[in-house]
Structure formats: structure tokens, C-alpha cells
Amino acid sequence: xxxxxxxxETIPADPGNLIKGLQLLQATExxxxxxxxxxxxxxxxxxxxxxxxxxxxxxxxxxxxxxKFQISVCDGTACHLKGAPxxxxxxxxxxxxxxxxxxxxxxxxxxxxxxxxxxxxxxxMSVNGRVHGKLDRKTMMKILKEYAxx
Amino acid sequence: xxxxxITKFKIGLASCGIAAGGEAVLAALREATDLPIxxxxxxxxxxxxxxxxxxxxxxxxxxxxxxxxxxxSIRNIxxxxxxxxxxxxxxxxxxxxLKVLALAGRIVPTDLSDYTANxxxxxxxxxxxxxxxxxxxxxxxxxxxxxxxGGFPTGTKWGFLAAKPxxxxxxxxxxxxxxxxxxxxxxxxxxxxxxxxxxxxIAAYATGAGRLIIYCRAEYPLAIKHLKIAIEQIxxxxxxxxxxxxxxxxxxxxxxxxxxGEETALIASLEGQRGMPRFRPPFPTxxxxxxxxTMINNVETFGNIPVILREGGEVFAKTxxxxxxxxxxxxxxxxxxxxxxxxxxxxxxxxxxxxxxGGADPGKVKAVQTGGxxxxxxxxxxxxxxxDYDSLRSLGAIMGSGGMIVIGNDRCMVETARYxxxxxxxxxxxKCTFCRVGTTRMYEILEKIVAGKGCENDLELLEDLxxxxxxxxxxxxxxxxxxxxxxxxxxxxxxxxxxxxxxxxRARQCNALVDIAxxxxxxxKCKLCIKTCPVNAISSDFVIDPAVCTRCNSCLDCCPxxxxxxxxxxxxx
Ligand SMILES: Cc1cc2nc3c(=O)[nH]c(=O)nc-3n(C[C@H](O)[C@H](O)[C@H](O)COP(=O)(O)O)c2cc1C
Ligand code: FES
Numbered sequence: 001x002x003x004x005x006x007x008x009e010t011i012p013a014d015p016g017n018l019i020k021g022l023q024l025l026q027a028t029e030x031x032x033x034x035x036x037x038x039x040x041x042x043x044x045x046x047x048x049x050x051x052x053x054x055x056x057x058x059x060x061x062x063x064x065x066x067x068k069f070q071i072s073v074c075d076g077t078a079c080h081l082k083g084a085p086x087x088x089x090x091x092x093x094x095x096x097x098x099x100x101x102x103x104x105x106x107x108x109x110x111x112x113x114x115x116x117x118x119x120x121x122x123x124x125m126s127v128n129g130r131v132h133g134k135l136d137r138k139t140m141m142k143i144l145k146e147y148a149x150x
Numbered sequence: 151x152x153x154x155x156i157t158k159f160k161i162g163l164a165s166c167g168i169a170a171g172g173e174a175v176l177a178a179l180r181e182a183t184d185l186p187i188x189x190x191x192x193x194x195x196x197x198x199x200x201x202x203x204x205x206x207x208x209x210x211x212x213x214x215x216x217x218x219x220x221x222x223s224i225r226n227i228x229x230x231x232x233x234x235x236x237x238x239x240x241x242x243x244x245x246x247x248l249k250v251l252a253l254a255g256r257i258v259p260t261d262l263s264d265y266t267a268n269x270x271x272x273x274x275x276x277x278x279x280x281x282x283x284x285x286x287x288x289x290x291x292x293x294x295x296x297x298x299x300g301g302f303p304t305g306t307k308w309g310f311l312a313a314k315p316x317x318x319x320x321x322x323x324x325x326x327x328x329x330x331x332x333x334x335x336x337x338x339x340x341x342x343x344x345x346x347x348x349x350x351x352i353a354a355y356a357t358g359a360g361r362l363i364i365y366c367r368a369e370y371p372l373a374i375k376h377l378k379i380a381i382e383q384i385x386x387x388x389x390x391x392x393x394x395x396x397x398x399x400x401x402x403x404x405x406x407x408x409x410x411g412e413e414t415a416l417i418a419s420l421e422g423q424r425g426m427p428r429f430r431p432p433f434p435t436x437x438x439x440x441x442x443x444t445m446i447n448n449v450e451t452f453g454n455i456p457v458i459l460r461e462g463g464e465v466f467a468k469t470x471x472x473x474x475x476x477x478x479x480x481x482x483x484x485x486x487x488x489x490x491x492x493x494x495x496x497x498x499x500x501x502x503x504x505x506x507x508g509g510a511d512p513g514k515v516k517a518v519q520t521g522g523x524x525x526x527x528x529x530x531x532x533x534x535x536x537x538d539y540d541s542l543r544s545l546g547a548i549m550g551s552g553g554m555i556v557i558g559n560d561r562c563m564v565e566t567a568r569y570x571x572x573x574x575x576x577x578x579x580x581k582c583t584f585c586r587v588g589t590t591r592m593y594e595i596l597e598k599i600v601a602g603k604g605c606e607n608d609l610e611l612l613e614d615l616x617x618x619x620x621x622x623x624x625x626x627x628x629x630x631x632x633x634x635x636x637x638x639x640x641x642x643x644x645x646x647x648x649x650x651x652x653x654x655x656r657a658r659q660c661n662a663l664v665d666i667a668x669x670x671x672x673x674x675k676c677k678l679c680i681k682t683c684p685v686n687a688i689s690s691d692f693v694i695d696p697a698v699c700t701r702c703n704s705c706l707d708c709c710p711x712x713x714x715x716x717x718x719x720x721x722x723x
Contacts, residue, residue: 016440018422019405023368044422057424057579058405060368077331077522077555078483080569089702093684114330114408114573116369117337118169119481120196120489129371131169137707 005039067109076115164192170199174219191341193255254341273456291463293475298448317360329522332553335449339373349452471497473538485558486510521550524630526637585628672713679705
């Protein structure tokens, strides 16, 4: 089925609005699909390669469909110091996920982000934008269980 | 005292308050009382979130910290009980000087009338009674320098833009806050969005700009929300109407690229391109956004402007030192007791910030990292250095935008340097070869060293590469990327040498150089570790197989007797 990208028309078709358009695409689809790239190129009147170039430049844009629950582990300086690498290790063991991956059942996906601005609660991770702070193994497992049950 | 009545509550609901569970506390409090509950921003004491302030009719108030959403805690607050009472630590009260943050956490961020009732927009009003030249002059007298890291004199920059004819000019607020470990700008935008916007409007008036753009990183949704509401209120109240023009204000979200904090890259990003810096000149004030004259200032720089206009440049300049005027915000985090946002006069020493204000344990601090990935570490022996633009530079670090990470004795400096290079080599935009390839090589060498596979020559190679990358890069990213490595090599060379010569990590942090050992004299055979170990590395008779163990610390965390510890590789306890 053809996807409908009509929602792009809420933004003026000025080529300078490409990033805004891609953000809207990602907010709607959850990621940037190949069809999305083609639609954005056409709408903003820019070559597809150009659009792909912009997408690959910015860390925010994902080319892989994220899970129902997107886990973003902060690896900013404060969180790194307070054990972000261990959190990654635990998540790898528990969910068999590495940053950038989505679990085959589509429930969880994992990414690394730099500083969520809650450094005083380090280490932190966010799940679908909701920040959980002062993590240790126990609280992290509890949080995962709560989401998995949803 | 006994006759005072509670009139309202305030609860801190900036990102830090929300992450600490503030929303649940708000809901519980709503259940329990009909009195008004104001959702305010962050007062800077993030370690005590969620914070609830109880306000009385005589103007006084008491605060509660680390509040839980359960009935007992809420009842305790309503009864003005003594549990969970929060007092601002005395040492911090004495050192701090709240000017830019005066209203943060005290007013409702998205309530324009709350802001104006507390002196808000008086700076703009004052500015409009002056000529643009007079406003710029006031900023020049104040001695304000850019808070985004560069430290360029703000009044001078404004003068460049003002000299261009017409109103087709743009003033941009740089809210990209890329330093991973800094949150000054986030806090300002979330807690006092109108103050930032007031500063921008004053800038627009003084420089003759017709357009204001805020470039905010997308990781700050709450800041964006508050700014959007505030912009709407400004439009409604026509605060952006200067008679000869109505200033258009918009907000653009970044898409996650550190380099976009650099001015020319930021402009490229605003224009919908890959955020690659370009050669300057032409400077943005000559040719910037959409090829029109453009000026960029940092969030905190704008946050200072209303203060300057209200109290006058001369009074403003009385605070601070020769190395910088006014106050500076620092985002304190890492190994200390009171992480949070602090505001101190320029020239306050690291000792005062880290120990007196931050409450760090003097025996347990090794260094502090200022300036994030562009900065360097400063060893504790040099903590009597005043913090301003110039003093830190001589130590191989920079003040930067205000991120300050306290590094404890139990952290490995080589690993810390590796961390920063991991960040910068990924964030390099790729335009300059020295930056793109050079930072990657530096990163690879550091990876080798923390894996115990380095050699002494690697240290010289790192220094050589570092110098060349600094010289051969176009923008500040490459010019500063080697700093964390060069600074650690300068102050902690012995730690590097231990890694490469003895294959030892004294902090017991580098996994490849560490084993996990179980102290049988402390062990009570509860088997919790055996059950917890995710890779089944612990046998039924409590022997840990180092080949299977991933050093994930799970067993250390769960052991009730602290019988398990990290030891040097090969050491058996
Ligand atoms: C790689 C790089 C990243 C930067 N990131 C930021 C940033 O996140 N926020 C900021 O205000 N300035 C940042 N800057 C500095 C800006 O280029 C610019 O100097 C500053 O926004 C000017 O404002 P000011 O004069 O008010 O400090 C960065 C510079 C470089 C080279
Ligand atoms: S470093 Fe993790 S929130 Fe800032």
C-alpha cells in the first residue's frame, strides 16, 4: 500500500525546512523510511541523495523502525562517570540489544544519547522520553519489567 | 510565627524534578489539598528533587526535599512536620550570588504576569527609553562576555550587527548546549523562558534586527514547550512591537549534532543542510542566515541582559574579576554530594565551587573536568585557581560554557580521556582531515591502552597527533578535541604509564585490566551472586571464571556483605 505523506504539507515547502519536515516524518512514522526519504525529496524539491545526506548527518534521525519502547541510555559525561557503560552491559545481557538495535519482537529498542540534561541524577536513561534517574541494576530491572508488562 | 497560614505550594517541575518523580508528588499533593499548587522550575538544588515549597501568608516559606509521593510524606508536609525538611546548605548560601537565576524555581515559567510582577520586562522597558547605541554602550560597560564558551565581548558583537543597515537581520539564540554534562541553558529555558526572550528582544532592539530565532537541541522538549508558550504570550502582549517593526520570533529544533553549536554550522543547519562549519570570514554579522547579517549569542548571555539593563552596566561590572565580569552558572555533576546548578561571581575558585558549594569530600576528589569535550581536567592540587575565561586556559583547560564534572579518586583518567575522544571522533563533521582521521586515530590508540595493549610510544604519538589536529582543524571542535587527552597526559602521565608498562589500572575501572574476586572470609554463602550473575560465571562453590565474567558489577551490587570486589588482573583474594 502506498503510504500517505500528505501531512508534510503542514510545513511550507521551502528547502530550508527539510530538517523540520524530517522531524515531522519521524514523529509520525517513528523513523525515516525509504519512502519517507523519497517523499521529502519531492516535497522539498531536493535530490534524494541530499536528503539522505542530511538524515545520516544528524544523530536524531533513525533509519530503523524503533521498538514499542525506545530506551535511550545517556552516555553524557556525568552518566558515563557514574556507570553508563555498566547499564549498557546489563541491557545487553537482559535484552540482547546493542545501541541502534530493535528487538525482533519489536518491544524494546536501544540507543545511546548524549546528556539528557539531568546529570545531577546520573546515571539516567529515558524510555519513550520519560527520564528515569539514579539507576542501579535493581531499579533498571524493575523499570524494564514494568514496561514489558504494559 | 504560630499565626501564619499556608497560602500555596510550589513544586519544582523542571526536567530534573520530573525525572526524580515530581509529577507523582504533585498528583498526591493535589489529592490532599485544595490550596493552589504552582508548578515552578528548578532552584538549582537538583540533588534534593522532588522539592516542595510551602508558602505562608506572611511571605515566609519552608522547603521539603526528596519528597516521596506516599501518604506519609504528604501528610508530613501538610502538618509542617520535621521530616524531609530541606535547607539550602549554609556554605552554598554564602558563596552563591543569584542574579541570572534569581527567579528560577521561584516563579511559574509559563506565567507572564508572574514574571512581570517580579521585575520581568523592566529591562526591555528601560531599553526602549534609550537609543540602540545607548543600550549597546550599557552592555559594553557591563563587561559581559559570551557565555557560550568563546568569551567574545557581547557589546562589541552587538555593535557589528547594529552597524549593518535595515531590519533584515537575524539574532540567533544558541541553545544547542552540546557539552554532554552541562545543563545551564536547559535550566534557564525551562525555568525562566521569558528572561531569555527578554534578553533577545533587547538585543533585537539594540542591533536593529527584525528576526529572532532560537536554535534548541531536540533533547530538551520541556524547554521548547515553555519557550513556545512564552513566545505566544509575547506576541499577544505585543512586547515585540517596537513601533517601526514587529520582531518575528521562532524556534527551531536541532537534530542531534554537537558541531551545530558552532556558529556557521548552526546557520547551515537552520538552512536545512548538513551542519558543516565553513571558513570565516565572512563572519555571520556580514553574511549569515539566508546570507543576511546575523548575530549569535548563547542562552545564558541573553539571560544576563535583562539584569544589566535593570541594574545598569556599571553596577553589573562590580561583580566578578578582571578575568570576567558578572556571575557564571555552572552545572555541577559527578562525584560530589550536591550536584546541581550554581551561580557564583566570576573568579570564584574551584575549591569554593567543588568543596564548599558542591560538598565534595576533599580526600576523594582527583580532578575536575571543565569545558566538556573541548576542555581539560584540572587536578585537585590546582583548585585554588579562580574560574574565569583566562585563568583556566593557562592550565590547558577552558571555562567553557559551564559544565563541571567532579572526578573522584576511583576513576581512571585514561578511560575519561578515551570517553571524550569517543565523543569527539563521532561528532567530527568530517570536513577537515586532521579532525576526522586524527581524532579517530587518537581514539583507537586510547582504546588500545585501556585494553592493556598499548606501549610507551603511544603516548608520544598521542601528543604529536593532538598538536597537529589542533593546528589543522577549521573549527573549534577539532581545535579543542585533543585537549582532554593532552591535559590528562600532562597531569596524569603516571596513570598512562601504568596502563602501558604494567598493564594496571589503579582505579580498577578498565575491564581488561581487572578481575572480580570474592573474599571467602566475608562470604556467607547466600548464593545471591550466583543467581544474579547474568552469564553464569560463578560456580556453585563460589569460584568466578575470569574468562566468562564480563565485569558487569552485578554481583558486587547484590552482595549483602560486600565480599566481592574488583582487583588487579591476576590477583586472587
Ligand atoms: C564545536 C562547537 C560547539 C559549540 N557549542 C555551543 C553550544 O552548544 N552553545 C553555545 O552557546 N555555544 C557553542 N559554541 C560556541 C558558539 O560557536 C558561539 O561562540 C557562541 O554561541 C557565541 O555566543 P556567545 O558570544 O554569547 O558566547 C560551540 C562552538 C564550537 C566550535
Ligand atoms: S550526562 Fe547524563 S543526563 Fe547529563
